[in-house]
Amino acid sequence: MGGLQKKKFERGSATNYITRNRARKKLQLSLPDFRRLCILKGIYPHEPKHKKKVNKGSTAPRTFYLLKDIRFLLHEPIVGKFREYKIFVRKLKKAYGKTEWSAVERLRENKPTYKLDHIIKERYPTFIDALRDIDDALCMCFLFSTFARTGKCHVQTIQLCRRLTVEWMNYVIASRSLRKVFLSIKGIYYQAEVMGQLITWVVPYQFSHDHPVDVDYRVMATFTELYTTLLGFVSFRLYSSLNLVYPPKVSWTKLSALSASLARVVSSADEEEAQLDQFPSEGEDMEKMEAREKELKQQEAQKKLFEGLKFYLNREVPRESLAFVIRCFGGQVSWDKSVCIGSTYDVTDETITHQIIDRPSVGKQYYIQPQWLYDCVNAKILLPVEDYFLGVTLPPHLSPFVEEKEGDYVPPEKLKMMALQRGEKPGNEQEEDEEEEEEEGEQEEEEEQEEDDNGDEEDDEEESLHVKVTPGKLKVENKARLEQEEKAEEKRLAIMMMKKKEKYLYDKIMFGKKRKVREANKLAAKRKAHDDSEKEKKKKARK
């Protein structure tokens, strides 16, 4: 038994991880600075497989970082900048204390700054990587651009965010890449397809914010710092992909009103739609190709959804959102001069086709509520306007992001919309639906009855034990049913023989499935109850 004694926690996973505090000490940074560094560099904690081993036998809750990550941070030039800034603050404090104003001024002039370009490049080595991660950046910038100058963050940050978001929206308009819009209770969700990446962002409704107390704005500000840089570089690249100059040369007021189109540097050739080349293919591939072609065509049609339509926005509708959506699909839009600058035509214009209005009630144009626009975008067709007139109960607004799988609950409105997309007429559909529903109802009733019958039979059996012999009834045995039952029992018995581990997994999967079915049934039942009560109300109203 020679050799040195092995010491504990000196090899294996214990050496691969480092606690947050030790990492901080190694980097010689304060906690806020360490946090800032982690946010900027995208370093996140890791959960070790054996926490107790890594934690050297202790079970205290700790955050662990990979030692490699921390070593990687050691060489970050920005750490030096943080230290410089710390020194700057100290000097400034001292100068203030001594009331040496000239020194204060001199220090102020030499305030250390840092750039995040290299970090962006490092975190997102390719442009597609950056695009994939732009969701959060957009959400954050849109939020910050709505902040008032309340001192929660620097005014410059707010202005920069506003500039970047407006530029982004103008890019989306110019490239016509908006796909889906959703009015939720949280805000307005937009989904655009940029270079094959689906990008979703949410914009809060235009209200002043009720700033919560328990939110650390420093964290948010650090994120925003990174995101603005990222968004700027992405915008530059996107603009140049459209042969546009960045930053755009159009006047800021027009740009921010979303009324001016971006001037093209070169009359671009991308107007001509890229024709999909035909490849000789067979069987399944052929089908896939056809499906893809169809989808492409649909997309092209969607891009020109509002072309030739002329909208006028009343003053009570959310102008920016609507203008953005309309212009994304090629419509013309204007608004009252007093709402915002950049309106292009007046209410009195004879050629206005749709006027978007959101009032209780008012009388050659269609006066329609704003939801029509959003629903049209999601349905990819122009929906009939009748349902969206003033004073009409609006049809429900559905989320375009939900993709129903088999067995999921599909709201009837969605079915209707799908029928419309296929080109069927809506009126008949409704009746059919109702009929179908009725039929379904009948079927259900029948089933119930059957079940009742079964119950009776069982009861009979038990009773017959007490009673003497009675003339037997001929039992009609449903062969299919019997077979089914047999199979079910077989399955049950086989399940009994499952191994413990597999049984657990199986139970879990089945539980999930059953829950899904239960939820779908619940929704359907709720809908039915609602529809029934509505019908009754209508009947009463008729009487």
Place this chain on the structure above:
Amino acid sequence: MKKAGGKTALKRSKEEDEEQNQIFNFNRKPADEDKDDDLSDSEDSVYSGLEDSGSDSEEEEGSDDDEEEGSDDDEEEGSDDNDDKMKEKKEGEVSEEKKKHEYEHDSSDEEDIRNTVGNIPMEWYKDFPHIGYNLDGKKIYKPIRNKDELDDFLDKMENPEYWRTVHDKQTGSDVVLSDDQVELVNRLQRGQFGDVNFNECEPMVEFFSSDVMIHPVTNRPADKRSFIPSLTEKEKVSKLVHAIKMGWIKPRRVEDDGRGRYYNLWASEDSSILARHKMHLPAPKIPLPGHHESYNPPPEYLFTDEERALWEQQDPADRKLPFVPRKYSSLRQVPAFSQFIHERFERCLDLYLCPRQRKMRVNVNPEDLIPQLPKPKDLQPFPTTRSLVYRGHSGLVRSISVSPSGQWLASGSDDGSVRFWEVCSSRCMKTVQVGGAVKSVAWNPNPSVCLLAVALDSVVLILSPSLADKQVILSSERLLSAQQEGEEPAEGNGSVVWSEAEGEELNQGLRLKIQHPKAVHQVVWHAKGDYLASVMPDNTSHLQVYIHQLSRRRSQNPFSRNKGLVQCISFHPIRPYFFVATQRSIRIYNLVKQEMTKKLQTNSKWISSMAVHPGGDHVICGSYDCKLSWFDLDLSTKPYKMLRHHKKAVRGVAYHRLYPLFASASDDGSVIVCHGTVYNDLLQNPLIVPVKVLRGHVMTHDLGVLDVTFHPTQPWVFSSGADATICLFT
């Protein structure tokens, strides 16, 4: 002369001109000098450029030495060449007036010389006849004033001077104002200067203007110090130079506008960083909103009152949705979402605080998990339906046993009776009242005798039910009476007492009584039918198991030591082995060698029952923790298979003698029949397939099925339940 300390250059230049003045004022100088010393420094610096105006000094002079001024003024006028015109003019006027009247401008002597009382409020003399005193000290009497209102009125009407008559309080007399005085009053009332000659609208002369004049404001030559390098400044500069050298002060930073300027960052996409990037886990995107989140969702997505209440009750972490779905009839009514900033913040926290992990999601088809077993259809025969129910007992039926011929069924119940049933007709052939809850019944497996062992309280009874051929009855009688002819039972251990039944009991079929020291729980026969074993569970002594030999009426306790609470026992069907199940394990003893050959670990908490395969190589064992374990004795001492089919405690297990079947009965009211083929090939493991779940017993007092046993020849199974019935499944 105040500043005459002789410090300013101007004063020095003036000195010659003012020699006379200095002489005149010589007597006052010391006092002045004191003042000068105090003020000299500051005044020097502050007023250095302004003194040349000379106005201060002159006016001060004027006020200081009023008396002597008269002649001096003129001289000074001439000497002050750099006085401006305005000053001169004023000066001139003042001097003219001075010539007219000496006291003209002297305010202190302005009062009326006729009354020398002084400047006091005249009310003080209100009650006196006089108003003051003259120079001689005589009283000056008030003028007699006896005018009344009428006189006043008449005066007002008649006297043309009335309007300019003013009552002088000082002298108490009326004064008629002159025209000049009236004019003055009028001017003052109009807000004009009292002096008629004063022109208020004279053009302003800008003294300090933006125009650069050809002459300096002051003619003073530059200081000497302005030509000599300053020491203090040198010190300061050298300090700065040092600081710059040491790097304490940095040169002004070049305005760096690279910040906020964007360029094509991804112009050259190099793959050098990609190596590290391979390990990177991009943060998952935020889940997309569903129909719930719409501002105008379909009605089925809104909460009902119950759901709402539930949502409010739940802890925020447990909630399925972090918000309550709401419906607004139009877009303009949608309010701001109060949690928006919160949500963004949470997302930020998730991004930099959450550990990320790659999770392999198994995409398992649940159908694939179900094992492929032979179909029960192919494994027939096995009991499938309940065909007969034996009713008659009034208490729960604890134990049943089938005769080796398969014609009779014996059952022992808590109501204190043992009943004999005909299997095919479910008729109760015989009832024997034994007077106590029957714990166990066991039919002698030897087909040539017809005996039944019954365990109740602390007695084991041997019954001869006489339900067989005469031959068989006779042979059983012979067996019972065999040793009577021989020697007296040698009572090796006095605790067990054999006695014969007499009288009434004999008529009922009772033959023998074996009295035990403690309560007997189970009784089993050896396959040959001569030996039977009984169990008296007791944790404290080694007297738990007795083996009785019927033919010799002898009992013995095979164990000398207590190995735990014995639950049940069983004989090996072929070889001289004896199975003893204690609470957690099964011990197998070789009765010939008198040693333990094996100890089986059941991995269950409390064994309830045990059955040995007719081949003798397999054992099944049921336990109160719902498990059934199958042991392959050749394979291992650990269970070959654990079956958790039952939901509640397993009460009884049984093997079929001929068919590859075994059954387990449980408190959940079900009997599960399984197919269990045992192969002769030692390499092949037994095949166990559950084939049927039989139900028929009603749950009473949380007890379901208590005992289960197979028919010796047919694939039938009997079960006795807590509902006082026995069922036959065929």
